[in-house]
């Protein structure tokens with residue numbers, strides 16, 4: 001029997017990972033050969049021989065067989081409570097390339113109607129107006145109830161666009177929500193209307209709230225079931241941590257329940273969850289009064305929780321998105337509108353005051369704040385409000401802009417100066433660039449998502465999926481952050497390309513920093529949690545075009561395997 005080392009068994013590592021390349025993502029972006037793990041944490045990182053010397057009789061081995069280990073992906077903006085009920089059979093998948101036309105959607109709805117109980121709601125999401133044939137052929141056309149009523153006269157149908165900012169529904173759904181031609185448009189939204197003023201079933205921004213509130217809510221037991229059934233969709237992509245945004249009180253309840261249940265069963269929690277809360281009636285806006293009232297009751301703030309489940313802060317909506325012309329811009333869209341803030345208020349001034357008030361309330365109550373802002377004007381005003389609060393009362397808040405499609409140079413400087421970060425989705429650069437070039441021209445499109453320039457200004461750039469608005473798969477996003485290629489292959493704004501190191505950081509350590517957790521996760525360093533993603537190619541060395549289909553072999557959270565494709569195995 002070989003004596004492996006002089007270290008007593010109780011102190012030796014549980015697991016040694018070797019025979020591969022370790023992308024540590026430490027300060028120097030160094031590479032290592034092996035890692036030792038004990039009690040869910042990394043105890044050593046180094047050369048093969050150094051780590052081998054720590055081995056005890058009970059130490060198990062993960063032989064990487066030449067594969068590559070990197071820190072687990074930290075997705076810095078997604079919606080976990082939505083994502084778990086946004087896959088079939090919970091709702092219809094209307095995403096491209098499955099759905100390329102309204103005709104395709106009709107086909108899927110027809111099938112669902114056949115299976116549905118009388119009066120049962122049929123919901124779906126994922127259609128993308130940029131690729132829907134009928135909408136591309138006629139830019140004035142919007143989908144509406146006329147597209148659905150003949151195929152679903154009795155079941156309410158509600159089909160949301162991939163970003164969830166617009167949707168269309170049938171007459172039954174409008175009736176269920178009590179919406180008639182007399183209803184005024186809500187603040188920050190539009191009930192689209194036909195020539196006679198009657199609602200046509202196309203809903204923009206806050207107008208979705210009425211339908212959301214009218215449809216039956218899932219019971220807590222159903223949500224728990226959906227969590228267990230679908231959280232694995234994240235592990236499959238190497239995601240070990242996520243910031244989940246726009247979580248309502250009920251969602252906090254859900255995560256707390258599954259977390260407590262996991263502890264009670266002595267089973268493992270599959271992912272580290274950082275919650276950005278939403279405490280207003282509906283996802284858009286963030287009425288001051290409601291947030292103020294909720295904060296008074298809660299009595300906790302940013303960083304309450306533990307390494308598995310914690311309160312990150314509060315997420316608010318500033319504006320909408322460019323494809324639906326709801327992003328707030330300085331220069332008008334071709335139809336003459338400029339979008340606007342979706343916070344309450346009758347005038348721009350009133351809305352700006354409200355935004356400032358909400359930022360102050362969160363900031364003063366010890367909450368980190370994330371604000372959805374896509375248009376240049378919305379980003380400018382959001383950052384100004386955050387910077388004012390930070391200048392008045394500085395603390396390590398790490399407030400941030402979510403999305404940040406267009407950012408002015410002046411605003412980048414302000415962000416750098418006040419430690420205001422950005423959580424963006426690099427994959428959109430790939431998906432939306434052809435459309436952006438057509439609508440905005442090459443120069444403007446080239447500076448959309450100016451990630452390199454943000455880094456140059458000292459802004460922490462964090463990448464994310466925004467699931468379920470997109471797939472949680474980080475690989476196409478990382479490739480897009482580096483290559484900045486459109487769907488048709490146009491390279492747009494190469495001066496804004498990230499290096500592979502910067503791109504990897506944006507999906508790992510920077511996300512950990514955004515969660516105030518860079519000391520305990522986000523890189524492969526001794527003392528940090530053993531959260532890893534094992535991939536099949538050395539993405540630091542290959543042509544970036546090979547990133548999007550790099551195999552993901554294994555995902556490890558706190559030293560435990562939560563996903564494996566079966567290629568590698570931990571040996572006893």
Ligand SMILES: [Zn+2]
Nearest residue numbers: 077078245466
């Ligand atoms: Zn989002």
